[in-house]
Amino acid sequence: MTTQPKSIPMLDLQAQYEPIKNDVLNAITSVFESKHFILGPQGKLFEASLADYCGSDYGVGVSSGTDALIIALMALDIKPGDEIITSSMTFFATAGSIARTGAVPVFVDIDPDTYNIDPKKIEEKITTKTKAIMPVHLYGQMADMESIMGIAKRHNLHVIEDAAQAIGASVTWSDGSVRKAGTIGDIGCFSFFPGKNLGCCGDGGGVVTNDKSLYETLIHLRNHGAHPKYYHQIIGGNFRLDELQAAVLNVKLPYLEDQHNGRQRNASFYNSKLEGSQFKTPVVTSGNRMIFNQYTLRCKNRDVVLEKLKEKRIAHAVYYPVPLHLQDCFKELGYKEGDLPETEQAAKEVFSIPVFTELSDEDKEWIVEILLN
Numbered sequence: 001m002t003t004q005p006k007s008i009p010m011l012d013l014q015a016q017y018e019p020i021k022n023d024v025l026n027a028i029t030s031v032f033e034s035k036h037f038i039l040g041p042q043g044k045l046f047e048a049s050l051a052d053y054c055g056s057d058y059g060v061g062v063s064s065g066t067d068a069l070i071i072a073l074m075a076l077d078i079k080p081g082d083e084i085i086t087s088s089m090t091f092f093a094t095a096g097s098i099a100r101t102g103a104v105p106v107f108v109d110i111d112p113d114t115y116n117i118d119p120k121k122i123e124e125k126i127t128t129k130t131k132a133i134m135p136v137h138l139y140g141q142m143a144d145m146e147s148i149m150g151i152a153k154r155h156n157l158h159v160i161e162d163a164a165q166a167i168g169a170s171v172t173w174s175d176g177s178v179r180k181a182g183t184i185g186d187i188g189c190f191s192f193f194p195g196k197n198l199g200c201c202g203d204g205g206g207v208v209t210n211d212k213s214l215y216e217t218l219i220h221l222r223n224h225g226a227h228p229k230y231y232h233q234i235i236g237g238n239f240r241l242d243e244l245q246a247a248v249l250n251v252k253l254p255y256l257e258d259q260h261n262g263r264q265r266n267a268s269f270y271n272s273k274l275e276g277s278q279f280k281t282p283v284v285t286s287g288n289r290m291i292f293n294q295y296t297l298r299c300k301n302r303d304v305v306l307e308k309l310k311e312k313r314i315a316h317a318v319y320y321p322v323p324l325h326l327q328d329c330f331k332e333l334g335y336k337e338g339d340l341p342e343t344e345q346a347a348k349e350v351f352s353i354p355v356f357t358e359l360s361d362e363d364k365e366w367i368v369e370i371l372l373n
């Protein structure tokens with residue numbers, strides 16, 4: 001019996017900050033001393049590094065993961081009334097951004113093993129109004145992109161990857177090549193919210209693309225559509241990543257692989273200890289590299305388990321308790337309970353436990369002990 005630690009958080013940002021503190025503070029100081037706060041050298045450097053890390057031709061820093069999705073939709077000229085196929089088991093921003101462009105989110109059920117959109121159920125939802133598919137790479141594992149790209153090609157649809165939780169995830173394609181999250185569709189969208197594997201010190205996001213003309217449109221859109229300055233052929237917005245955020249991201253990006261590896265080690269530990277228990281452990285599809293932004297378990301009596309974790313002060317979270325097709329704000333889309341049975345069942349059964357890199361062995365042992373007793 002291990003002794004009970006004080007409490008275990010979902011994420012320990014202090015532990016993440018400690019080893020890079022000097023570099024972060026120096027980077028912040030240098031931005032202040034340059035007095036160049038918006039669209040400067042830090043942002044440029046980060047955009048090149050992001051593209052390089054992802055293996056894409058172009059990267060653009062933007063103001064958040066949400067704005068990454070919005071600007072991607074705008075760049076692909078998504079218009080009011082257009083239909084965008086996506087998952088209902090995701091963070092609100094996925095469908096929120098679709099709705100904010102005036103388009104209609106069309107929800108497709110998930111694969112109950114990976115919690116990602118089920119490609120077998122996409123084609124039946126395609127209509128003459130469908131313009132794009134927006135797969136979400138939930139918890140850090142990519143959706144079945146090879147099937148999705150096949151469908152998109154057959155129906156001439158755009159693909160926008162919501163890779164907010166999946167920077168650095170990858171999949172081995174049937175031709176043997178390794179493809180990274182965000183680089184397969186027309187545009188890939190990332191979030192640098194502090195809780196993501198690569199987090200800044202506020203809000204931040206990024207998009208990547210291999211299409212030069214889309215890249216130029218994205219660059220203009222994130223700065224009100226201006227090109228050149230004060231001349232506007234298109235309407236954009238203020239979707240800029242600021243220099244302070246970019247400077248912090250430049251410090252943290254070189255440690256991102258370590259962050260992924262630590263999370264994967266913790267996930268393997270949990271997998272080995274929880275195998276054969278009442279908990280369904282994460283299913284990683286063959287060829288996938290999952291970066292475990294979340295480690296998500298599934299069980300029938302979730303309430304009892306969560307109560308136990310709460311009592312022992314072990315942080316936990318449900319991503320997400322209400323599927324998006326059943327949210328009040330989407331009532332007029334006409335979905336009802338029972339429309340997406342796998343999504344609805346998963347929403348009742350999933351919960352995530354701490355998996356962050358700096359989690360101690362002691363804490364992991366303790367979490368397992370509590371879960372199994």
Ligand SMILES: *Cc1c(COP(=O)(O)O)cnc(C)c1O
Binds near residue numbers: 065066090162192204
């Ligand atoms: C975090 C997240 C977003 C939004 O990112 P923000 O940076 O918080 O705006 C979008 N989609 C998914 C799946 C996310 O997890």
